[in-house]
Amino acid sequence: MSNRSHATQERILAAAETLILGRGFSSTGIDEIVDAAAITKSGFFYHYADKNEMARALVKRYLEKDNQVFTDLFARADSLSEDPLQQLLIFLHLFAETMTRMEMTHPGCLVVTFTYERYQADEQVADMVRQGVLTWRQLIAQRLATIAEIYPPRLEVDLEELADMFxxxxxxxxxxxxxxxxxxxxxxQVLLYRNFLRMIFSPDPSR
Amino acid sequence: MSNRSHATQERILAAAETLILGRGFSSTGIDEIVDAAAITKSGFFYHYADKNEMARALVKRYLEKDNQVFTDLFARADSLSEDPLQQLLIFLHLFAETMTRMEMTHPGCLVVTFTYERYQADEQVADMVRQGVLTWRQLIAQRLATIAEIYPPRLEVDLEELADMFxxxxxxxxxxxxxxxxxxxxxxQVLLYRNFLRMIFSPDPSR
DNA sequence: CGGAAAACTGTACCCCGGGTGCAGTTTCAT
DNA sequence: ATGAAACTGCACCCGGGGTACAGTTTTCCG
Incomplete structure (x- = not known):
């Protein structure tokens, strides 16, 4: 486990993430990244064959971090209630809180950036992004399915579309x-979505 | 009214729009654009001082076209019913239809592209995009306000947030x-949103 | 401690895309 | 027909992605 190397890569990715979230991928120069990471251009190309390879590492890292956040929030929500509907509602509450906080300190979303900028340029990045989005969607879709079994929806609504809407x-x-x-x-917006869910599934619309 | 010039500019913008929607702004080269528009690089710079000036013209054109689509759809919806709620529901139906059709022939949205790629680079483009989004939002917000007066919402929902959600x-x-x-x-997704509106405002949830 | 491998730095260079400069040519309106 | 507007052609500069490779530092291990 080469630790010096890992630390450097982490510095590169962290610097790249901040810059790319701010200026976009194409507009962010390798020179800017290496400056921000306090290494040299040669050092950059020692670790990554080209900009796209770095992008792949960056997206991978980002999705892993994001997944961890999701998992943790679901775990917290699940520990606070036994009821699937309540669990999802609590999760959405926590999620809204977390995202708001993250948008303040670390605005933007790499998935959105790469979706819109790189879709055709690097098929590997596109695939990773696609897979990442599918993962999020599926986590919600599973919860919705479980809930729908217990609380029949008050509106003929397609659960798949409802998961997409998240x-x-x-x-x-x-x-x-x-x-x-x-x-x-x-x-x-997340809380508004949450209200819709409550309205659809809750047997008692007053609360 | 120099007509030859206008036709050339239109060719440039049309070519640029297609390419930018596909590959993003930064990734689209001027050379590609002039090839697609069948002119020369000199010709491009005869009409626009730089790539950003063309971007401004492009976004302006795009927002005008988009506004026209919105206006037309609202007019059609308004002609089909007297009731504000019905008008909005019909509009959303037409809008979903139109957008689906447009996504097939002309996929993407310049507003999204420029929002995510150019926000800091050219403040003028950013302002135009912001204004464009505000316009759309306001059209819906006005309708929602009118509807809320007639049909009191079945859920304490913030109409502004509901307009944002559009x-x-x-x-x-x-x-x-x-x-x-x-x-x-x-x-x-638009139709799902429409169902939410119907659920919130309609006095009779069965229809 | 020594030395080889891994992790870098420095420099010089190529290519491509944005952009300039400007002289020459076509097109159009009167 | 003529002058202005609408272009073309060509030569060039600069900055960023990327290569090549030799030299230097750090680390790890026997």
Missing amino acids: TTVVEGGILLTRVFDHNKHLGR | TTVVEGGILLTRVFDHNKHLGR
Whole structure:
């Protein structure tokens, strides 16, 4: 386990992530990245064959981090209630909180960036992004299916579409946050989505 | 009204739009654009001082076209019913149809592209995009306000957030369409949003 | 401690895309 | 027909991605 090497790669990826989230992938130069990471251009190409290979490592790292966040929040939510519907509602609450906080310190989303900028350029990155989105979607879809068995939906609604809407709301919310200066959008949109779920599944619409 | 010039500019913008929607702004070369538009590089710089000036013209054109589509659909919806709620529901139906069709022939959305790629690079483009999004949002927000006066919402829901969600669903839906190959997402998400509106406002949830 | 491998640095260079400069040519309107 | 507007052609500069490779430092291990 070469530790010096790992630390350097981590510095490169961390620097690249910040810059790319801010300026986009194509607009971010390797020179900027190596400056921010305090290494040399040669050092960069010692670790990665080209910019795209770094992009792949970056997206991989990002999705792993993101997955960890998801898993942790679900675990916390599950520990707070036995009821599947409540668990999902709590999760969405925690998720809205977390995303709002993250948007303040670390605005943007690599998935959205690469989706929109790199889709055709590097098929490997595209595949990883696709897989990442599918994973998020599936986590919600499974929960929705479990819930629907216990609480029959009050509206003929396609659960698959409802799961898709989670992704839609998150990615769209990030876009809105970016277009306007305030960071409240993402969290609020998630909570609005949560209200819809409550309205659809809850047997008692008053609470 | 120099007509030859106008036709050339239109050819440039049309070519640029297709290429940029496909590959992103930074990744699209001026050389590609002038090839696709069948002019020379000199010709390009005769019309536009630089790539950013063309981007501004492009976004302007795009927003005008988009606005026209919105206006037309609202007019058609308004002609089919007297009731504000019905008008909005019909509009969303037409909108979902139109967007699905447009995603097939002309996939992507310049607003999303520029939002994610150019936000900091050219402040003018950023402003135009922001204004464009605000316009869409406001059209829906006005309708929602009118509807809420007649049909008190069945859920304490913030109408502003509900208007934001329209943008969220549209932009997020375009992202989903892009991540996965099929083009049904955008239209379906809009229809799902429409169902939520019907559930919130309609006095009779059965129909 | 010594030495070889791994992890870098430095420098010089190539290519390509954005962009400039400007002289020459076509097209159009009066 | 003529002058302005709408282009073309060509030669060139600069900055960023990327290569090549020799030299230097750090680490690890016997």
